Amino acid sequence: MPTYKTAALVLRRIPLGEKDKIVTLFSRDKGKLRAVAKGARKPTSKLAGATEPLVLLRASIAEGSSLDVLSEAEVRESFPKLKADYGLILRASYACELLEKVMEERDPHPESFDLLLSTLYILQRAAQPDTALHAYELQLLAQIGYEPQLSACIRCDNPFDTDYPPVGYSPSRGGALCIPCTEFLHAEAMPCNATTILLLERLTLLTDAKSLAALELPTEALTEINRILRAHLRYRVEREIKSLGMLDAHRLGESQPEKVANVP
Numbered sequence: 001m002p003t004y005k006t007a008a009l010v011l012r013r014i015p016l017g018e019k020d021k022i023v024t025l026f027s028r029d030k031g032k033l034r035a036v037a038k039g040a041r042k043p044t045s046k047l048a049g050a051t052e053p054l055v056l057l058r059a060s061i062a063e064g065s066s067l068d069v070l071s072e073a074e075v076r077e078s079f080p081k082l083k084a085d086y087g088l089i090l091r092a093s094y095a096c097e098l099l100e101k102v103m104e105e106r107d108p109h110p111e112s113f114d115l116l117l118s119t120l121y122i123l124q125r126a127a128q129p130d131t132a133l134h135a136y137e138l139q140l141l142a143q144i145g146y147e148p149q150l151s152a153c154i155r156c157d158n159p160f161d162t163d164y165p166p167v168g169y170s171p172s173r174g175g176a177l178c179i180p181c182t183e184f185l186h187a188e189a190m191p192c193n194a195t196t197i198l199l200l201e202r203l204t205l206l207t208d209a210k211s212l213a214a215l216e217l218p219t220e221a222l223t224e225i226n227r228i229l230r231a232h233l234r235y236r237v238e239r240e241i242k243s244l245g246m247l248d249a250h251r252l253g254e255s256q257p258e259k260v261a262n263v264p
Contacts, residue, residue: 001062003071006030009116010055011096015041023051023070024100025059028113032103035061035068050075054082054092056117081124088123090250091133094243095119098137101239102144112143122209128216130251134225135203135212137233142204146236148228149175150201156181165194171231190231196224226251 008025011032016022021040026032040047050057050073060072082088099116103109119136126132141147152159153166154175160166168182168189169175176197182189199221206212217225233241 001064001069003060003062004030005058005060007076007113008057008059009096009113009120010051010053010057011100012053013037013051021047021051022067025057025070026096026099026103026113026116027059027108028110029108031106031108032100033061033068033106035059035070036064037070037073040070047073049078053096054079054089054120079120079124082120087250087254088129090243090247091129092120092123094241094247095123095133095136097241097243098233098237099140101237101241102140102146109143112140115139115143118209122213126213128222130222130226131203131215131217132212134222134229135206137229138200138204139207141232141236146174147204148200148232150197150204153178153181155185160194160197166192166197167194168192169197169228169231171228171235174232174235190228192224192228193221196221196228200225200228 006027006029008027010023011026012024013021016036019039019041021037022034023037024032024034037047037051039045040051042048047070051070055075056077058074058076059070062069062071079092082092095116099112103112115136119132122132123129138147154170154173155177158164158178160176160178164178166176167179168177169192170177170185170189172188177185177189199217
């Protein structure tokens with residue numbers, strides 16, 4: 001069988017029989033692909049740790065008739081700081097699943113590979129991980145043509161300025177709304193703050209890793225950004241993103257102060 005070598009991130013793995021795994025990889029030059037890792041469920045296998053999610057590989061893969069076969073894998077990065085924090089694991093897992101859901105098989109997107117890899121590194125040192133994650137969502141959506149329209153009203157196309165601010169968002173149309181159009185589309189429009197739309201624009205364009213890692217947004221703005229992006233994604237990602245429910249539940253727990261039991 002012909003073989004090829006590629007840099008790849010492990011997005012997901014499922015068991016195959018008692019000894020093997022099927023891994024979903026995102027390769028920089030091959031795109032999303034699935035491969036069988038034979039014997040990878042054995043503790044002594046060289047492929048055991050290399051075929052777990054959130055691992056960067058240099059992989060040697062043999063082409064198969066239905067599934068490729070992962071024959072060798074050299075771990076280049078295992079992101080230990082991510083895996084030491086449950087909240088970061090959930091955010092990183094969501095980033096991987098979102099990419100998996102929006103990408104077609106064997107459709108190379110090297111810029112999306114670079115974006116995910118950069119985001120995993122940023123999450124390890126981010127002052128506010130959700131800010132970095134929302135920047136990833138927005139930039140990934142822009143790469144695949146699903147980005148929100150934020151600089152002009154999605155309905156009338158008039159550009160926003162200080163005298164003509166956005167005050168609403170239409171998830172179904174995919175963009176911000178001016179005052180008249182928010183009133184016209186009141187049944188579907190989500191009210192939002194003009195500052196939030198400006199922050200969404202900023203996160204879409206901000207690619208400097210150091211700046212993203214250091215950026216912290218007000219809690220109210222972060223909550224509204226999350227609400228807008230959830231609604232926007234629901235109209236554009238056809239398949240359920242299972243990790244999102246767990247992440248949202250964890251965020252809710254993070255936002256609640258711990259209750260101290262009364263000790264008599």
